Amino acid sequence: MPQGICRLCKKNSDLKLSHFIPKFVGKWVKDTSATGYIRFNQSINKRAQDIVKEYWLCECCEQLFSSWEREFANRIFYPFMNEGKSEARYGAWLPKFCASLSWRTLTYVRSQNSVRSEEVSHALDTAESALASYLLGDSNTLGKYEQHLYPLEGMTETSVRGAPPNLNRYFLRTMQMDLLESDSASIIYTKLPGFMLLGLTGHKESNRMRSGRVAMGEGRISPRTYWWPTGFAEYMFDKVRAIETVYSSMDKTQKDKITKAVLDNPERFKASRTFKAFQHDLAMFGNSAFSKTNED
Known part of the structure; x- marks a missing residue:
């Protein structure tokens, strides 16, 4: 086990392999997929058994995150995704969980791309510090760094023009992390199957968005x-279209593997959440849904 500085508490310690998207989410996606595998946009021609993880946190901080993940998984994620529930009560563990997701997305995306203006870098430093302070219990409030959680359901119609025909598969199956940056405000974007989390850093429209705000x-x-x-809907549609483009570029060998897995186990395919998400797209977009695929 490597030793280093924990990215959250900044203490020198043995570091644990930490998942950026919680491990239980990746396991659920794999277990409910058509083939039992997952793929990532960056390596679309390679099947994966696990989601992105790095030596990032010490044991103490990893356990902090795990306790909030467990509450979210058992009280919200599994009831919504497995049982079709649409309501849930929560306690102080939910803002902690959401802030931990935003912190992970922020630190990971920044580690992948360090080219930013001085103003944006300073604003993101401040946001990262504020989130860490709240997660470690040094502050009991998030201040302007609000967490907005949106449950996503399968759709059969939309009034928004230009919706891509793999939209439901994106809503119900995709995991993603991104950072929308500006000098005045940023949005930390974490996408889970069935849920979307926006971590705001002083966004001017936060009051308009209060229906999605997670209470403290x-x-x-x-x-x-x-x-x-x-403008967020168009940003999201661009993300959905990008996934379509990546999967369209998949090698024929890999496409054949997916086809073989489906033919070898058609019952798994029919029972999979991949197929159920596709059925939503088929009902919404008709035959144009057939040429779009998001995963194994």
């Missing part, structure tokens, strides 16, 4: 009208 104490997730930032 007790609260409730339920069906309601949710608001996204202006």
Whole structure:
């Protein structure tokens, strides 16, 4: 086990392999897939058994994250994704979980791309420090660094023009991390199957988006009208189209592997959440859904 500086508490310690998207999410995606494998956009011609992880946190910080993940998994994620629930009550563990996701996305994306203006880098340093302070218990508030959680369901229609015909597969199956940056405000974007988390850093439309804001104490997730930032739908559609482009470039050998896996075990395919997400796209977009695929 390597030793180094924990990225959260900054203490020198033995470092654990830490997942950026929680491990239980990756396991659920793999277990409910059509073939039992997952693929990543960066290495589309290679099947994977696990999601991105690095030696990032010490044992103490890893356990902190694990306790909040367990609450989210058992009280919200599994009931929503496996049982079709659409309401859940939560406690102070949910803002901790959401802030931990945003912190992980922020630190990981920054580690992959360090080219930024001085103003943006300073703003992101401040956001990262504020999130870490809250996660470690040094602060009991997130201040302007609000967490907005959006549950996503299968859709059969939309009034938004230009929706890509693999949109439901993106909503219900895809994992993604990104950072939308500007000098005045940034959005930390973490996409889980069935959920979207926006970590705001002083966004001017935060009041308009308050229906999705995670309360600092007790609260409730339920069906309601949710608001996204202006222009966010088109940004998300671009992400969906990018996945379509990547999967279209997959080698024929890999496409044949997927086809063989489906033919060898058609019952698994029919029972998979991959197929169920595709059925939503088929109902919404008709035959144009057939040429778009998101995973094994």
